[in-house]
Amino acid sequence: MAQTKKDGGWNPYLAGALVGLLAIASVVATTHLLGKTSFLGASTTFVRAAGLIFQVADPEHVEANVYYAKEKVRIDWQFMLVIGIFVGALISSLMDKSFRLERVPPTWEQRFGPSLWKRAIGAFGGGIVAMFGARMADGCPSGHGLSGMMQQSVSALVALAMFFIVGVLVAHLVYRR
Amino acid sequence: MATEQLLGLATGIGFGFLLQKGRVLRFDKQVGAMLLRDMTIFKFMLSAILVGMVGILLLSEMGVINLSHKPMNVGAVLVGGALFGAGWAVMGFCPGTSLGALGEGRWHAIFAIAGMITGAALYAECYPWLKQTVLAWQDFGKIGLPDLLGVSPWLVAVVFGLVTLVAFVWFEKKGL
Numbered sequence: 570m571a572q573t574k575k576d577g578g579w580n581p582y583l584a585g586a587l588v589g590l591l592a593i594a595s596v597v598a599t600t601h602l603l604g605k606t607s608f609l610g611a612s613t614t615f616v617r618a619a620g621l622i623f624q625v626a627d628p629e630h631v632e633a634n635v636y637y638a639k640e641k642v643r644i645d646w647q648f649m650l651v652i653g654i655f656v657g658a659l660i661s662s663l664m665d666k667s668f669r670l671e672r673v674p675p676t677w678e679q680r681f682g683p684s685l686w687k688r689a690i691g692a693f694g695g696g697i698v699a700m701f702g703a704r705m706a707d708g709c710p711s712g713h714g715l716s717g718m719m720q721q722s723v724s725a726l727v728a729l730a731m732f733f734i735v736g737v738l739v740a741h742l743v744y745r746r
Numbered sequence: 747m748a749t750e751q752l753l754g755l756a757t758g759i760g761f762g763f764l765l766q767k768g769r770v771l772r773f774d775k776q777v778g779a780m781l782l783r784d785m786t787i788f789k790f791m792l793s794a795i796l797v798g799m800v801g802i803l804l805l806s807e808m809g810v811i812n813l814s815h816k817p818m819n820v821g822a823v824l825v826g827g828a829l830f831g832a833g834w835a836v837m838g839f840c841p842g843t844s845l846g847a848l849g850e851g852r853w854h855a856i857f858a859i860a861g862m863i864t865g866a867a868l869y870a871e872c873y874p875w876l877k878q879t880v881l882a883w884q885d886f887g888k889i890g891l892p893d894l895l896g897v898s899p900w901l902v903a904v905v906f907g908l909v910t911l912v913a914f915v916w917f918e919k920k921g922l
Contacts, residue, residue, distance in 0.1 A: 578767055578769035581786045581787075581793070582914070584765075584767045584770075584790055585764075585768060585790035585791060585792070585797075586797045588761065588765070588790070588794040588798075589798035590797060591760050591761060592794065592802075593797075596801075596802065596805065597811075598753060598757070599753065600810065600811050603749065603750050603753065606811045606814065609757075609761065615841060615862045615866040618863050619863045619866040619870065622863065645751075646750045646751065646753060649747075649751045649752075649753075649754030650757050651841075652758060653759040653761065653762055654762035654842055655846065655848055655849040656758070656759050656762060656849065657758060657760060657761060657763035657765070657846070658846035658848075659849035660759070661763045661766035662851065667850065671852040672854060676773065676774045676778065688854050689857040693861035694833075694836065695832075696844075696861020697862070697865035698830075699830050700862035700863075700864075700865030700866050700869065701826075701833075701865040702826045702827065702830030704826070704865075704869040705829065705869065705880070706822055706823050706826030707817065707826070708816055709840050714791060714795075715795060717816055719795055719798035719802045720799075720815060721899055722815040722888075722889070723890065723891055724815065724819070724889075728830075730827075732830050732834060733831065735827070735835075736831040737782065737835075740780035740781050
C-alpha cells in the first residue's frame with residue numbers, strides 16, 4: 570500500500586476488481602452488440618498481426634497456411650482491444666505523470682548492465698519463445714489467466730500454474746547470481 | 747470503424763488504463779513477481795478473477811452467456827505453458843501488457859512485441875506438425891473445474907475466494 574501510494578498508482582486490489590467489472594461488462598456488450606460472446610484476450614492478435622505483415626510479402630503462403638485460416642487474419646474486436654491497451658496506458662500515464670521513456674528496466678540493468686543490445690536480444694528472444702508457447706497453450710495471462718480462470722476452466726488453472734512455476738524457475742536462474 | 751472494432755478499442759482503452767493505474771505493466775513488477783519479491787500483479791489479477799468469476803457465473807446461470815472453455819489439451823497446455831513461462835521471465839512482459847508498457851513509455855517493449863509477432867509466425871508454420879505430435883497426445887476437451895470435480899460452480903468460487911483471501915493476507919503480512 571505504502572509503495573503504491575508513493576508512485577501515484579491505485580491500490581492494485583481496487584484496479585484489479587475494476588478489471589473484473591470491465592470483463593463482465595465486456596462479455597455482456599459483445600454478446601448483445603456483436604451477437605457473439607468474446608472474452609478478454611491478447612495473444613491471438615499477434616497471429617493476426619503476423620499474418621497481416623506476411624501477407625504483404627507472400628499472400629499465397631499466408632492463405633495456404635491452416636493456422637492463419639483457423640484464426641482468420643483480420644483486424645477484429647481483440648486486435649482493437651490490444652491497440653486500446655496501448656492507448657489506455659498512454660492516457661493514464663500522461664494523466665498522472667508516470668510516463669517514462671525507459672531504455673532498459675532497473676532489474677534487467679542490475680544483472681546485465683545498461684546495454685540496449687542485450688535487452689533487445691532478451692526481449693526479442695523471450696518474445697519468440699513466450700508467444701510460441703502461448704499459441705500452443707491457446708492463451709496467455711489474459712485469455713487463460715483472467716478469462717479462463719473467471720470461467721473456472723481446467724485448462725486455465727493448469728496453464729497459469731505452468732506459466733508461473735516455470736517463470737519463477739527461469740527468473741531465478743536468469744536474474745539471481 | 748464498425749461496431750466490433752469500436753467496441754474492442756473502447757474496452758481496450760479501459761483495460762489499458764486500469765492496468766497502468768494498477769502499475770502492473772512494468773517489467774520490474776512482472777519479474778518482481780517471478781522473483782517472489784513483489785506480488786502486485788497477483789493482487790491485481792486475483793482480484794480481477796474473483797470479481798469477474800461471480801459476474802460470469804451469474805450471467806451463465808441466467809442464460810445470458812455460454813461459457814467458452816479452452817480445451818484441456820495436455821501437451822498443448824503443459825508444453826506451451828512451460829515455454830510461455832520461460833519466455834515471459836526473460837521478456838518481462840506478457841502479450842497484453844507489452845502494448846501497455848509501450849504506452850507508458852517503456853519503449854524496449856517494442857523488441858518484445860517484434861519477438862512475439864515472430865513467435866506467432868513461427869507457430870503458424872509449425873502448427874501442421876504440432877497438430878500430429880504434441881497436440882495429439884491427449885485432449886480432455888473443453889472442461890470446467892465443476893464438471894471435473896462434480897461440484898457446484900459456486901462451491902468452486904467460494905473455495906477460490908477463501909484461498910485468494912488467505913493469499914492476500916499473507917502478501918500484506920510479508921510486505922510483498
